[in-house]
Amino acid sequence: MTEGPPLLEMRGIGKRFIGVTALDGVSLSLHAGEVLALMGENGAGKSTLMKVLGGLHQPDSGEIRIDGQPVALDSVARAQELGIALIHQELMLAPNLDIAANLFLGREWGSRERSKRWASYLTPLPKRQLRERSQRLLERVGLSVPASTPVARLTPGQRQLCEIAKALGQNARILIMDEPTSSLTAGESEQLFRIIAQLKAGQIGVIYISHRMDEVRALADRVTVLRDARHVGDLTREQATHEQIVSLMVGRQLSGQYFPDRAPPAEREPGLDVEDLVVPGAPGGVSFQAYRGQILGFAGLVGSGRTELMQAIFGATRPLSGSMRLGGAPFRAETPRQAIRRGVFLAPEDRKSQGLVLPMSVAENTSLPDIGSYARLGWLDRKRERRVAEQEMKRLNTKATGPEQRVVSLSGGNQQKVVLGKWLAMSPRVLILDEPTRGIDVGAKAEIYRHMAALAESGVCVLMVSSDMEEILGMSDRVAVMHERRLVRVLEREELSQQHLAHLMTGGASVEAAR
Amino acid sequence: MRREAGMSVALVALCMLLWLSNPDFLGPSNLVNLLRQLSMLGIFAIGMGFVIISGGIDLSIGSVIGLTGVLIAKVSSPNAPGLGYPLWVGILVGLSAALLVGLLQGLLITRLRLQPFIVTLGGMLLLRGVSQTIVEGGTLSLGGSPLLRLANGGVLAVRGDPLLPYPLLLFAGVALAASYVLHFTVFGRYLYALGGSREAAEYSGISVRTVETSSYVISSGLGGVAGVCYAAYIGQMSQQVGIAYEMYAVAAAVLGGCSLRGGEGTILGIVIGSAMMRVIDNGINMFQLPYADADGIARTWRLNPNWTFIIIGAVILLAVVLDQVVHLLHARRRLRGANRKTAARDVAPEELGITRSS
Numbered sequence: 001m002t003e004g005p006p007l008l009e010m011r012g013i014g015k016r017f018i019g020v021t022a023l024d025g026v027s028l029s030l031h032a033g034e035v036l037a038l039m040g041e042n043g044a045g046k047s048t049l050m051k052v053l054g055g056l057h058q059p060d061s062g063e064i065r066i067d068g069q070p071v072a073l074d075s076v077a078r079a080q081e082l083g084i085a086l087i088h089q090e091l092m093l094a095p096n097l098d099i100a101a102n103l104f105l106g107r108e109w110g111s112r113e114r115s116k117r118w119a120s121y122l123t124p125l126p127k128r129q130l131r132e133r134s135q136r137l138l139e140r141v142g143l144s145v146p147a148s149t150p151v152a153r154l155t156p157g158q159r160q161l162c163e164i165a166k167a168l169g170q171n172a173r174i175l176i177m178d179e180p181t182s183s184l185t186a187g188e189s190e191q192l193f194r195i196i197a198q199l200k201a202g203q204i205g206v207i208y209i210s211h212r213m214d215e216v217r218a219l220a221d222r223v224t225v226l227r228d229a230r231h232v233g234d235l236t237r238e239q240a241t242h243e244q245i246v247s248l249m250v251g252r253q254l255s256g257q258y259f260p261d262r263a264p265p266a267e268r269e270p271g272l273d274v275e276d277l278v279v280p281g282a283p284g285g286v287s288f289q290a291y292r293g294q295i296l297g298f299a300g301l302v303g304s305g306r307t308e309l310m311q312a313i314f315g316a317t318r319p320l321s322g323s324m325r326l327g328g329a330p331f332r333a334e335t336p337r338q339a340i341r342r343g344v345f346l347a348p349e350d351r352k353s354q355g356l357v358l359p360m361s362v363a364e365n366t367s368l369p370d371i372g373s374y375a376r377l378g379w380l381d382r383k384r385e386r387r388v389a390e391q392e393m394k395r396l397n398t399k400a401t402g403p404e405q406r407v408v409s410l411s412g413g414n415q416q417k418v419v420l421g422k423w424l425a426m427s428p429r430v431l432i433l434d435e436p437t438r439g440i441d442v443g444a445k446a447e448i449y450r451h452m453a454a455l456a457e458s459g460v461c462v463l464m465v466s467s468d469m470e471e472i473l474g475m476s477d478r479v480a481v482m483h484e485r486r487l488v489r490v491l492e493r494e495e496l497s498q499q500h501l502a503h504l505m506t507g508g509a510s511v512e513a514a515r
Numbered sequence: 516m517r518r519e520a521g522m523s524v525a526l527v528a529l530c531m532l533l534w535l536s537n538p539d540f541l542g543p544s545n546l547v548n549l550l551r552q553l554s555m556l557g558i559f560a561i562g563m564g565f566v567i568i569s570g571g572i573d574l575s576i577g578s579v580i581g582l583t584g585v586l587i588a589k590v591s592s593p594n595a596p597g598l599g600y601p602l603w604v605g606i607l608v609g610l611s612a613a614l615l616v617g618l619l620q621g622l623l624i625t626r627l628r629l630q631p632f633i634v635t636l637g638g639m640l641l642l643r644g645v646s647q648t649i650v651e652g653g654t655l656s657l658g659g660s661p662l663l664r665l666a667n668g669g670v671l672a673v674r675g676d677p678l679l680p681y682p683l684l685l686f687a688g689v690a691l692a693a694s695y696v697l698h699f700t701v702f703g704r705y706l707y708a709l710g711g712s713r714e715a716a717e718y719s720g721i722s723v724r725t726v727e728t729s730s731y732v733i734s735s736g737l738g739g740v741a742g743v744c745y746a747a748y749i750g751q752m753s754q755q756v757g758i759a760y761e762m763y764a765v766a767a768a769v770l771g772g773c774s775l776r777g778g779e780g781t782i783l784g785i786v787i788g789s790a791m792m793r794v795i796d797n798g799i800n801m802f803q804l805p806y807a808d809a810d811g812i813a814r815t816w817r818l819n820p821n822w823t824f825i826i827i828g829a830v831i832l833l834a835v836v837l838d839q840v841v842h843l844l845h846a847r848r849r850l851r852g853a854n855r856k857t858a859a860r861d862v863a864p865e866e867l868g869i870t871r872s873s
Contacts, residue, residue, distance in 0.1 A: 125699055
């Protein structure tokens, strides 16, 4: 689209970690003033490729050129000098420092070279000047808070805008954004898209990683798709249809067979009734009814308050007010322990820190929530522990060398199966699944869906939080839609459509009113 | 600054109380001694502060103090088995050893990614053993060495007692320099960034390992400076000198508002925390209440010196408990306020239209 060498060219990039090929001869090019969407399933190699570009990983093979010149990106500092700025998905700001300190961290003296000299380490910081420059950068990204605000006080959306301001302050020519809208509200996202348009006009090249098809189609000039560490296709804006991108990403056409066919029970038996539950930070109470034998999906953008609501039901946080009924009887959990005693279980979104004890074995993780029942006069019945774990591994088809294998070395899908297994071993009444298939490969996903369907069939009341639209549509009997910490509406199966959901999730009604 | 302000008020109140109970508390001899003790603690507590703010911990500091003193005594003591070299040689050897210890520990922690707790715990035991070996289980006297004047001398003599002992001047210099480095320079900014979020620091292109290693060098170095003072103050070195001092330093830093999670704390706070530790320690000896016993004879009630650790421990716990309670109350009030604010916002009826299916 432009003459001359592209702004950035990566050719045949290869990277191996112990036992895993993360990148296998991946190529990519980016022109100035262009937005390139980089797509692929989790684990396809997008993040590794971007870490190579950010100077965090050194490639084993391949070549990187900027403006046609070969370059070696051997450190973060070097990558930044060459005008590459990487905005991470997990935001990289020091919460104890103020915005100004974060925006210029590592570049207090303008250039990094000057900041690295010993004398520069010990000369006074130009605090006021940094603050003024930060304030101007904040204006550019439309963030109207003083630059002296500690980052700890900012919302996730505001932190995202800070990261962008930081990149702008580095005079970046190549800007990489890794799922930037995952923590933004609808309004903040639109602000971001305006900024990206400005960056394009300023001849900056943007690499945009996202799973949200609508954003990609709206923003991207080209789409590059990775699958299994390989480059599998480049699409122009015109070619980049939803179906085309998805079929490249998964390597085949997605079919309806993915989700099990289910017929929910005709009768509605009370499962979990939530009445006016006020979660800390929410603007008001949330009420809904979930029935036995059904899957109630919770749709919404990240940050819409779904996880917080589930944590409150599970007793992990204390609601400010409200009441709940479990199968018709009053239910109240001030701690997860109380919820677990009543058969209300949570498979959390943050599987690795809240769902599992990573250094422990499959068997130890499986018995953990019910450890008391494995004890005889204080002695752990290891045999029974092992038997139960084996039983659950078999039921869920968990791939591990045995119940002794430590869960840290399992794949994401098998880890999730261990989480499910520990709850299935205790016969749940209500099972809350928060993003049950995030970071899980397609095969394991289908299996988990099957087990969810089987659970519902056996009369369990399932609550499923998911940001995956297909999953919500494919698995839910009813869908509760949340937006900005409110429950906007509960949709019946007949009312479900992608458009309708997307409309409500993004605050549809209020956005229309504003226009 | 909330913590610093609270601790200053508590410190002033405590001093007033002690002075009221026993006017000798602010008498020249006790005051000078108190300042001397405070200064020596403050010097290495500041060193510990650098490490804690960067997110680490240095348990070897007490042993570094001991080792520095023992080396000085061994190298420069005029009495056998001292080697009788000039004093500056001894100080040079002692301080160099301290800096080297800091550098080695820092390199182990940053290059091999070992945990600071374990590395400095090993350093603490190992260096204690080295000191013990050098003194051969006995003591080394510094009698007759000009070093003794460092601790006991000073400027602005009033009736023979120097009002400003040299350790206090040294401490003031260290505190000023440390404040400048920590609060006004790029290096200080990097230490806070490292303690607040190691990843953010790393991803901002900061040479994290250099900064972190430097914090251990500073800590050990200031331990060495304190070691010189203690050698001068005690006058004879045994393997016992400096035992458990690292815990005093941690306590002073935490009392002054440092968080062991890293990224929080100020030099002013550490100075106040050190003062608090020493005033309590000294106050346990000084506090007295006159009373009349059953026979009407005037007597004085004193604190049992055996209670020293009980009191110090209780004060530390009380300080962190109060801090946490205030913190939780603040958080709760903010949360309720936020809930009220968003609830009060005008909402479209559409948004409230929670349909219930039954």
